[in-house]
Structures are given as C-alpha cells and as structure tokens.
Amino acid sequence: EPEVTQTPSHQVTQMGQEVILRCVPISNHLYFYWYRQILGQKVEFLVSFYNNEISEKSEIFDDQFSVERPDGSNFTLKIRSTKLEDSAMYFCASSERAKAVSGNTIYFGEGSWLTVV
Amino acid sequence: TQLLEQSPQFLSIQEGENLTVYCNSSSVFSSLQWYRQEPGEGPVLLVTVVTGGEVKKLKRLTFQFGDARKDSSLHITAAQPGDTGLYLCAGAEAGGTSYGKLTFGQGTILTVHP
Numbered sequence: 001e002p003e004v005t006q007t008p009s010h011q012v013t014q015m016g017q018e019v020i021l022r023c024v025p026i027s028n029h030l031y032f033y034w035y036r037q038i039l040g041q042k043v044e045f046l047v048s049f050y051n052n053e054i055s056e057k058s059e060i061f062d063d064q065f066s067v068e069r070p071d072g073s074n075f076t077l078k079i080r081s082t083k084l085e086d087s088a089m090y091f092c093a094s095s096e097r098a099k100a101v102s103g104n105t106i107y108f109g110e111g112s113w114l115t116v117v
Numbered sequence: 118t119q120l121l122e123q124s125p126q127f128l129s130i131q132e133g134e135n136l137t138v139y140c141n142s143s144s145v146f147s148s149l150q151w152y153r154q155e156p157g158e159g160p161v162l163l164v165t166v167v168t169g170g171e172v173k174k175l176k177r178l179t180f181q182f183g184d185a186r187k188d189s190s191l192h193i194t195a196a197q198p199g200d201t202g203l204y205l206c207a208g209a210e211a212g213g214t215s216y217g218k219l220t221f222g223q224g225t226i227l228t229v230h231p
Contacts, residue, residue, distance in 0.1 A: 058218075106162065109159050110159045
C-alpha cells in the first residue's frame with residue numbers, strides 16, 4: 001500500500017520561529033496538498049500544488065506560509081514566523097489526478113503535530 | 118465559502134445496531150468523499166461518490182450521494198466494535214479546478230459497544 005510520509009511527527013517551537021514540515025508524496029502522484037486541523041476543529045484546506053506552482057490556496061495560507069518541492073521527492077510547508085494559533089496537526093496529501101473521478105484517491109499522511117509555545 | 122454540516126457529532130450504539138451519518142450542504146459538490154480517521158493519524162479514504170443519486174457499498178457500509186449532489190449519507194448495518202472511530206465527509210467544490218480542495222464536515226465520533 002503506497003503511503004504519504006511526513007516528518008517530523010511532532011514539533012514544538014517558540015513563537016516567532018520558522019518551521020519547515022516535510023512530506024514525501026506517493027511517487028507517481030502529481031498533485032500535492034497541505035491541510036491542517038486545529039484541535040477539536042474541522043480539517044481545513046491550505047494549499048494545492050501542481051507542476052511546481054501553487055494551483056489554489058485558502059485564506060489561511062497567507063504570506064507567512066510557503067510551499068516548495070525542492071527535489072523530485074520532497075514537498076515542504078514553511079511557516080516563517082510561527083504564531084500561537086498555528087498550533088495544529090498539518091496533513092500532507094497527494095493524488096495522481098486532479099479530476100474527481102471514481103477511483104481517484106487522495107492519500108493523506110499521518111500528520112505533523114505542531115505546537116507553538 | 119462552502120460548508121458541510123455533518124450529523125450527528127457523537128453516536129454511541131450497541132453492537133448489531135444500524136446507524137446513519139448525514140452530510141448536508143446548500144452548495145453543490147462535484148464529488149463527496151468519506152474518510153475514517155484514527156486518533157493521531159491522517160484521514161483514510163473509504164469511498165468517493167461522484168454522480169447524483171449514486172450508491173456505493175463497502176461490506177456493511179452503504180454510501181449515498183444526493184440527487185442534487187448537495188448531501189450524502191453513510192449507513193452502517195449491524196455495527197461492530199471495530200467500526201468505532203471518527204468518520205469524516207469531505208466535498209470537492211463543483212467547478213473547482215483542484216480536486217484536492219476539499220471542504221470537510223466536522224466529523225462523527227462513533228462508538229460501538231460490545
């Protein structure tokens with residue numbers, strides 16, 4: 001079973017520090033995403049990425065956030081100056097295709113739990 | 118902004134009972150996905166429904182997409198303790214270019230007692 005892997009599984013950081021969350025999407029997938037889930041709240045879309053550029057982003061994904069595919073396997077989410085309210089579980093996801101056809105699956109990683117203190 | 122209202126939030130039943138979880142919206146979705154999420158893990162896809170009125174079965178789980186593609190339901194027959202978990206619905210907006218931009222419901226925590 002192919003899987004999306006994320007590191008670190010848990011990170012504690014001081015407010016104002018930069019954080020980079022890493023993801024290795026499934027190897028033949030072309031579409032990559034970041035979602036987050038604040039404790040007790042819904043899973044929220046942050047950004048989608050295709051062909052080395054952002055294809056869509058939400059209002060949450062402001063100038064403090066950036067994504068990058070630095071090489072052929074990794075997909076990263078950077079938060080430049082963390083705030084307390086950035087504390088959440090961050091999920092990376094990937095899919096082979098973009099269109100919502102039966103059989104197309106979005107695979108989620110196990111998440112990176114970020115705690116900002 | 119699209120919203121998905123999922124109900125009930127909590128469901129506690131005895132083994133062998135049937136249950137239904139609902140997801141409703143005033144918006145039209147191009148597809149609706151159902152996920153199951155274990156504590157500390159990412160959502161795992163159970164099924165995708167795409168066509169209005171579509172019904173899909175996965176063993177004891179039956180998923181239905183509303184005719185107008187604004188709502189969906191998950192029905193579990195003869196629930197087992199192994200069905201215990203968090204169930205999430207998520208919709209892909211109609212007309213959107215990115216399938217991966219999903220709007221999630223708030224989830225249903227199901228507990229099945231032996």
